[in-house]
Amino acid sequence: MPNVWKGVLGLLVGLGVLCGNANAQFKNGSQPTELNIPRVSQRGTVSQRIGLTDITITYHRPAVGGREIWGKTVPYGKVWRAGANENTTITFSDDVSVEGKPLAAGTYGLHTIPDKDQWTVIFSKNSTSWGSFSYDEKEDALRVSAKPRAAESFDVLTYVFEDVKADSAAATLRWEKLAVPFRISVDVKAVVLKSVKNELRNVGGFTWGGYDEAAQWCLDNNYNLEEALKWEDTSIQNEERFENLETKSRILDALGRKEESAKALSTAFDKASAIQLYSYARGLQRSGNAKRAFELYPQVPKKDANHWISHLALARISSNTGDFPTAAKEMTMAISGAPDATKTFLQPLLKRLEAKDDINK
Structure with missing residues (x-):
């Protein structure tokens, strides 16, 4: 960084022109931006898999360091990067819903607008900028509301995934004595079905086991049963075995085709060891x-x-x-x-x- 710009930046910080957000990023205007030198706010990542969907938050971690955070270092009512340094980003490997609202797969810049009783969490299509200084509302992909709550003290800003369920989890920002969760949900069945169909076009589609596993998953989840039956028939065509005949019997039973189910099971018993x-x-x-x-x-x-x-x-x-x-x-x-x-x-x-x-x- 040219010395002139460093001097100007230091002056602006000193005068408070870059107040709040800048203080979480620069230490008297001297934090490195050109060389690979350790930063005051260190980089962190946290990931969670829901079904087959991977969610990753990448951010920098400012410390409280004796400062008054909420309403001071981080002003209320203004867009904040929800971290430090470059954009905090969140990546979804598949389409998700955030607080019940759909959001496509991809990487987003994560920003917030803090307030005492309610926060706005922003997912921006721009994920490559520095902080929130160039944030543009026109680039919003989604905005949701989040309810802050009092929590145990975290000196260093931390993201965690809490209340993890089979199809959702709460991504939670924790800093100072505050926690701000927002729930991310995944249509796990749809994602898995898409993945299974793709895998059956690869090596998994050349064995009896691949089609049997696909059909078994559908049966276990009471989902896509008609296609599951076709997959099981393909498995049997590849190699007739007790396993795929027994699974076919249970699929037919689930579809209400009792006589066909009994016949398939009888054939399975003939094949059984x-x-x-x-x-x-x-x-x-x-x-x-x-x-x-x-x-x-x-x-x-x-x-x-x-x-x-x-x-x-x-x-x-x-x-x-x-x-x-x-x-x-x-x-x-x-x-x-x-x-x-x-x-x-x-x-x-x-x-x-x-x-x-x-x-x-």
């Missing part, structure tokens, strides 16, 4: 459908009579009928063939059977 069939039956039992579970357990040994999981199924069947000696015998055989990591879970079940305690309860 002993472990898959046992796991499915056990899931039914845990969810309270013991009757159906015990209709399926006898089918497990028919898949592979010598598999340890088949002996576990038979142990459950015998325990359910009160035949504890047979149940204990089957459990012993299950433990003998089970992986070491599984043995530790089965051994307590054997002790219960030896004590004539039904392991299904």
